[in-house]
Amino acid sequence: MYYEGxxxxxxxxxxxxxxxxxxxxxxxxxxxxxxxxxxxCYLTHWECESIMVDQDTKIVDAPGLSSLYNINFNDQLEKIACYNTNDPQDGF
Structure with a gap:
């Protein structure tokens, strides 16, 4: 993830x-x-113990996003959880 270099x-x-x-x-x-x-990856501003897929959580796959401004999330991202989709686990 990037911000001003x-x-x-x-x-x-x-x-x-x-x-x-x-x-x-x-x-x-x-x-x-x-x-x-x-x-x-799941992007959220909730606590890590309770990542919920709801209107306040964004799910992002490859290649990612060139701008979080496009989803109005640039100033809200506090927590992130990522996993390999080829892993046998089902995610979160």
């Missing part, structure tokens, strides 16, 4: 991460996201 990489391991865990902290600042083939 800064970027962070999120593991695709079913873990839910708060963007504040990474440096630089891109909480509420992400402008774009690139997702490798075979990975799906």
């Amino acid at each position: 800064d970027s962070v990489q999120i593991p695709a391991n079913y873990g839910c991460y708060s963007l504040s865990q990474f440096q630089p902290d891109l909480t509420d600042k992400v402008s774009s996201i690139q997702i490798p083939d075979g990975v799906r």
Whole structure:
């Protein structure tokens, strides 16, 4: 994910991460996201313990989004969880 030249990489391991865990902290600042083939991510501002697929959660597959502004989510992304869609688990 990117914001004004800064970027962070999120593991695709079913873990839910708060963007504040990474440096630089891109909480509420992400402008774009690139997702490798075979990975799906859930973007949310809810707590990680309760990621729910609802109107406040965005599901993003490869190749990602060149602009989170297009989905009105650029200033709301706080948590992200990604997984490999080829993994035998069913996701979240």
